[in-house]
Amino acid sequence: MIDAMRPVAILFAVCLAGSAALAQNTPGPNLNAGATHADWPNYGGSSFSWRYSALNQINTTNVKKLLPAWIFQTGDYTENLQATPIVMNGVMYIITPRAQVFALDAATGRVIWHYKYPTARPGRPGSQAAFVQNRGVAVGAGKVFFGTNDNFVVALDEKTGLESWKVSVDDPKQCGCNITAAPLVVKDKVIVGGSGGDGAHRGYLTAFDTKTGHFAWRWYVIPGPGEKGNETWKGDSWKLGGGAPWMTGSYDPELNLVYWGTGNAGGDFNDTERFVGPGKNHDSNLYTASVVALDADTGKLRWYHQEVPDDEWDFDSAYECILMDRVVNGRMRKLLVHMNKSGLTFVLDRVTGEFMGVFSVPEVRTWISGVTEDGKLVGRREPQAGKVVNTCPSAAGAKSWNSMAYSPLTGYLYIPVNELCNDLTSADTPALEGRFHANGGFSFKLPPGRTTYSHLDAWDPITRKRIWSMPYKYVLLASVLATSGDLVFTGDPEGDFFALDARTGAKLWNYQTGAGNRGSAVSYSVNGRQFIATPTGWQQSITGTQTAGVFPDQTWRQGSTLVVFALPEDSK
Amino acid sequence: MRGLALLLLPALACAQSVPDVVARGEKIFNQTCATGYCHGSKGSAGGAPRLVARGFDQAYINTTVTRGLPGTAMPAFGGALDRRDLTAVVAYVATLNGITNPSVGVALGAGSAAPALSPNAERGRDLFSEATRSFGRCSTCHEVGGIGIQVATPISAVPADVQALRNLATPQVHTAVLDGESVPALIVSEGKRRTIVYDLTSAPPVLRSQDPGTVKITDGSNWKHSAFMASYNDSELAAILDYLRAAVHP
Numbered sequence: 001m002i003d004a005m006r007p008v009a010i011l012f013a014v015c016l017a018g019s020a021a022l023a024q025n026t027p028g029p030n031l032n033a034g035a036t037h038a039d040w041p042n043y044g045g046s047s048f049s050w051r052y053s054a055l056n057q058i059n060t061t062n063v064k065k066l067l068p069a070w071i072f073q074t075g076d077y078t079e080n081l082q083a084t085p086i087v088m089n090g091v092m093y094i095i096t097p098r099a100q101v102f103a104l105d106a107a108t109g110r111v112i113w114h115y116k117y118p119t120a121r122p123g124r125p126g127s128q129a130a131f132v133q134n135r136g137v138a139v140g141a142g143k144v145f146f147g148t149n150d151n152f153v154v155a156l157d158e159k160t161g162l163e164s165w166k167v168s169v170d171d172p173k174q175c176g177c178n179i180t181a182a183p184l185v186v187k188d189k190v191i192v193g194g195s196g197g198d199g200a201h202r203g204y205l206t207a208f209d210t211k212t213g214h215f216a217w218r219w220y221v222i223p224g225p226g227e228k229g230n231e232t233w234k235g236d237s238w239k240l241g242g243g244a245p246w247m248t249g250s251y252d253p254e255l256n257l258v259y260w261g262t263g264n265a266g267g268d269f270n271d272t273e274r275f276v277g278p279g280k281n282h283d284s285n286l287y288t289a290s291v292v293a294l295d296a297d298t299g300k301l302r303w304y305h306q307e308v309p310d311d312e313w314d315f316d317s318a319y320e321c322i323l324m325d326r327v328v329n330g331r332m333r334k335l336l337v338h339m340n341k342s343g344l345t346f347v348l349d350r351v352t353g354e355f356m357g358v359f360s361v362p363e364v365r366t367w368i369s370g371v372t373e374d375g376k377l378v379g380r381r382e383p384q385a386g387k388v389v390n391t392c393p394s395a396a397g398a399k400s401w402n403s404m405a406y407s408p409l410t411g412y413l414y415i416p417v418n419e420l421c422n423d424l425t426s427a428d429t430p431a432l433e434g435r436f437h438a439n440g441g442f443s444f445k446l447p448p449g450r451t452t453y454s455h456l457d458a459w460d461p462i463t464r465k466r467i468w469s470m471p472y473k474y475v476l477l478a479s480v481l482a483t484s485g486d487l488v489f490t491g492d493p494e495g496d497f498f499a500l501d502a503r504t505g506a507k508l509w510n511y512q513t514g515a516g517n518r519g520s521a522v523s524y525s526v527n528g529r530q531f532i533a534t535p536t537g538w539q540q541s542i543t544g545t546q547t548a549g550v551f552p553d554q555t556w557r558q559g560s561t562l563v564v565f566a567l568p569e570d571s572k
Numbered sequence: 573m574r575g576l577a578l579l580l581l582p583a584l585a586c587a588q589s590v591p592d593v594v595a596r597g598e599k600i601f602n603q604t605c606a607t608g609y610c611h612g613s614k615g616s617a618g619g620a621p622r623l624v625a626r627g628f629d630q631a632y633i634n635t636t637v638t639r640g641l642p643g644t645a646m647p648a649f650g651g652a653l654d655r656r657d658l659t660a661v662v663a664y665v666a667t668l669n670g671i672t673n674p675s676v677g678v679a680l681g682a683g684s685a686a687p688a689l690s691p692n693a694e695r696g697r698d699l700f701s702e703a704t705r706s707f708g709r710c711s712t713c714h715e716v717g718g719i720g721i722q723v724a725t726p727i728s729a730v731p732a733d734v735q736a737l738r739n740l741a742t743p744q745v746h747t748a749v750l751d752g753e754s755v756p757a758l759i760v761s762e763g764k765r766r767t768i769v770y771d772l773t774s775a776p777p778v779l780r781s782q783d784p785g786t787v788k789i790t791d792g793s794n795w796k797h798s799a800f801m802a803s804y805n806d807s808e809l810a811a812i813l814d815y816l817r818a819a820v821h822p
Contacts, residue, residue: 427602429603
């Protein structure tokens with residue numbers, strides 16, 4: 001899998017950076033603060049979003065023996081399966097894009113209960129949702145929570161699957177928004193983001209009481225008149241400026257802060273209606289394309305860091321916030337590591353929001369010529385009216401929404417990176433509430449001179465060095481799982497689900513699952529037996545269709561099947 | 573003679589306005605279908621397939637736009653766009669497929685559209701669902717003119733004035749005790765397996781569903797409709813009433 005020229009260099013890099021990591025970045029007292037154990041309780045594993053399991057029954061020495069223990073077909077093949085399964089006390093909860101929720105015996109796959117959200121009738125909200133996706137449920141307070149295509153948050157009884165409460169977050173007929181992200185349960189609240197980052201709509205996070213569904217707080221991404229930050233919007237553009245935080249946040253219980261990434265400003269590819277000059281190296285269109293820290297009880301903003309001021313490339317900051325404690329310059333720091341869609345990856349102090357460093361992950365980068373040591377963008381290559389401007393990476397992202405993983409054992413991030421470019425065009429269409437407002441378009445182009453268009457990388461976020469890289473011919477759109485068995489798992493669109501050595505990137509195991517992988521694998525254990533579960537089925541909406549379009553000879557198979565692996569009972 | 577002339581006039585208007593309908597269809601297409609995630613400018617393909625020169629006939633375009641394509645990201649626009657806009661978009665996409673004179677039927681019926689609202693009623697319509705009011709807007713609980721969440725039963729009688737609206741009697745609001753917690757509630761259903769109520773403690777209302785054995789309902793409540801209207805002043809409420817008089821047809 002590795003380019004002919006690369007192995008020597010990679011081994012060399014591993015030795016150097018590996019020893020450097022051990023010497024300088026001795027993992028702190030919170031080595032396992034973000035690890036999962038028997039359960040997989042949150043979308044990102046723990047609320048630190050590492051997607052890392054402390055289980056090591058399956059490890060580099062025996063992973064070759066891994067076999068399917070059970071498989072589960074949802075029967076809802078409409079939009080495949082991309083959710084992260086949640087596992088609590090031996091029960092797995094999984095949701096399909098049209099919100100069929102299953103509680104399964106996590107050891108056998110036997111159905112405990114099955115809930116089916118009513119399918120929207122043609123012409124009713126939800127039936128016209130363009131983003132028919134669902135990335136997972138949240139479990140807590142005896143309930144299973146999820147968002148819907150018609151923009152409700154629903155709570156089911158964890159034991160019976162019966163509806164407990166249901167509340168409308170906003171009228172989808174008006175805002176054009178819906179919920180695709182898994183909610184985040186924090187103490188007595190369930191917090192949910194929404195889609196609409198590219199729609200004419202004012203994005204927000206909303207928190208509800210877990211027990212009653214009563215409204216708790218709402219934080220608007222875009223400040224209203226009189227609030228700090230509103231002055232970074234031209235005229236009334238703040239009302240429909242987008243920024244929806246469409247993924248799932250993280251939570252640090254010690255600081256009582258929730259962390260969330262926000263969406264891009266709209267219209268995406270033309271800033272004339274929203275940009276307040278002069279110059280571009282200052283915060284603009286706050287708090288879009290930013291990472292924010294909010295008080296978990298009140299939703300009040302504590303700090304923010306804007307990653308792409310005046311975004312014109314559809315470079316959301318909506319992805320996962322990875323919370324880790326690491327030694328930096330001899331001092332233990334509480335960090336937040338976050339990748340923008342552009343592939344710029346920011347290291348922040350998660351107590352104060354202080355900027356501590358940035359590195360750019362993709363190999364092909366033309367949207368900017370560089371980034372300064374203090375995180376300022378240099379040499380912006382922007383869309384232009386009446387012209388086609390080619391930029392890399394594409395609006396699909398150097399990474400898409402699928403999550404990276406972090407292992408405290410190696411100190412590395414495991415990042416699925418795509419190398420696609422796009423031809424950007426700019427339009428000048430006024431914003432219309434609730435309608436898409438990209439204000440321009442993009443079409444994918446393969447970067448010239450390459451034979452592979454993605455890679456799975458290991459990066460050290462402190463030294464900002466790439467440790468190893470496994471090239472792949474097409475795109476990688478499945479999340480990554482790391483385990484303390486020193487393994488890294490992910491899947492590809494051709495249907496292969498595989499394990500790599502977390503320290504070297506060497507491929508140790510591969511299983512053909514029969515359909516494209518765009519889901520998020522998890523690990524858990526029941527009665528001492530470790531399982532690895534991965535959703536399969538090539539999800540079509542948006543990026544799935546688009547990226548398939550640049551590889552016309554490929555047909556990536558759809559489906560909606562959960563494949564669950566374990567070591568054979570007699571070989572543990 | 574005069575009758576014939578009158579009949580001919582609309583026909584002449586039709587002949588002249590097919591390009592107008594197509595132009596309007598292109599505008600709606602640009603706002604709705606042409607985004608980078610979807611069909612791209614002039615249907616040249618973006619995230620979704622190219623629509624130019626695909627050999628589509630108009631019936632196929634109409635069905636696909638109205639009903640969507642199940643199993644793909646193509647949504648059904650039958651409810652999202654009104655009939656005239658839908659026809660205009662279909663006509664525009666037809667022209668992208670070499671149909672130079674698409675049938676534009678209902679899109680021509682300019683006179684058949686809903687009667688124009690007075691300026692104050694128009695202001696009322698905007699206030700009814702004004703997004704900056706978050707959950708403090710009427711549309712949090714009422715659906716009128718296709719906008720809003722239908723929590724309350726459809727509005728059948730419009731209060732005479734702002735005072736009457738503020739003092740609106742709400743005998744349908746009861747008191748429900750849910751697991752020992754007393755809440756103002758609209759009863760949705762009382763079945764053998766579940767009792768379902770809208771909990772009106774705060775906006776937005778929460779649809780709560782419980783085992784009947786854990787619910788106790790008593791008549792009456794001290795809940796006040798005015799508490800949910802606090803974001804509006806008298807002039808705004810008067811405009812909203814103007815809108816409701818034009819929009820509500822009991």
